Structures are given as structure tokens and as C-alpha cells.
Amino acid sequence: MPRSSTKFLFLVSALFVVIAVVVGIIVDSERRRKDAENLCTTAKSFVVGATTLATVKRDLERFNRYSNGGVGCSATGCGSYDITNRWLKSFHLAPGNGFGVSLWFNNGILQRKAIYMGAGPCCVVYVTDTDSPPNARIWPPKIDRDRTGVALKALIHITPQSTNQERAVLDSFNFRCLTKIGGCPTAEEMAPGVSKIVSGSQ
16 A cells, blocks of 8 residues: 555544544533533432432432442441543633532431532532521621632522522522533632622621
8 A cells, every 4th residue: 555545544543533532522522511500409409407318319429420439328428429421521621610519418308418519529619508506606608709700619508597599599509610621710709699789708
């Protein structure tokens, strides 16, 4: 076979490999984005102080591959579930953005949950919900902003006294951050609802 033909076949083969890799990255990234959306929806349905470990274990079973150790909930708890943009990070197309959920139990009942998005994946936007009485201490949201007012980081404790704007952050996560070239560096990009919150600490 002439050298030119061999070179041509090599280039064609290399092109197919590149295309296959790109398609694979796109497909996997989209799957991870959808899984993150579904994980968020599932986690929001859990009621702190009421939902049982058995219920959480059942509902999170389909996300076990994202759990610590990849085995899902144990007999005493569920730990953390983290979904990252691993391929975009691996090819230096974006920083390590990710979405995660952490759950804590006491005597088989959910006592605290945290839902977050950030770099690695913790934590540029961190929302925590703890089983607490109506007269519990109020933890004001903490929003770190730059000089122009853009929210860079956000820490929000959901309590009985939390405002609708604070609770709405859970519905504003931008899961496109997991598939976006360049990622999302600020809290406002990861959860636009953060921009509507009046911080207890600037």
C-alpha cells in the first residue's frame, strides 16, 4: 500500500477516534446532568424529622454509583452522593464542578440533609436543612459577594424561620454547569436564586 494511502487511513482512523471520544463525553455529561437533576428532586422530597432510612435507601438506590464507595445506604445511614463533570475536568475544558447530597440519620429518621453545588463538588452553594424546633436559633444566610455585588459563595440554613427566597434556592440550581465548557465559577451561576437573598453577612 502506498505511503499516502497509509497516511490517509491513519488520519481517518484518528478522526473517528476523536469523534467517538467527543460523542462519549457529550453523552456521559448529559446523563450526569440529568442524574443530578433527578437526585436533587429526590433529595428535596425527603422531610427532615420524618422520612425514614428505609424510604431514603429505596429512593436513592438508582443513584448508588454516585455514593461513597458506590454501594449506597448502609444499615445506619446514607452518607454522600456526588455527581461531577469528570470528563470536562479531565480534558481541562472546565474546572471540577459538581452537585451533591449528604444525609444524616438518628434512630432511622432523617435528621439533617445538605444539598450543594460547587468545585470538586463542595461547596460554592451549600443549603442545609436540619430537624429543629420552631424556636430554634436563626442562622441567617451567608453570601460572599465581590465588589460588584455578584454572589461568589452562599451558605443557607433552612429553618422554620427561613424566607421563601431562601427556600427557593433549592429550585434554582443550574445543572447546565455540569455540561458547560468553562464551568460555573460563582454562586449566582450555580443557583441564580442566590442573587435574590439579602445576606445576614456580606
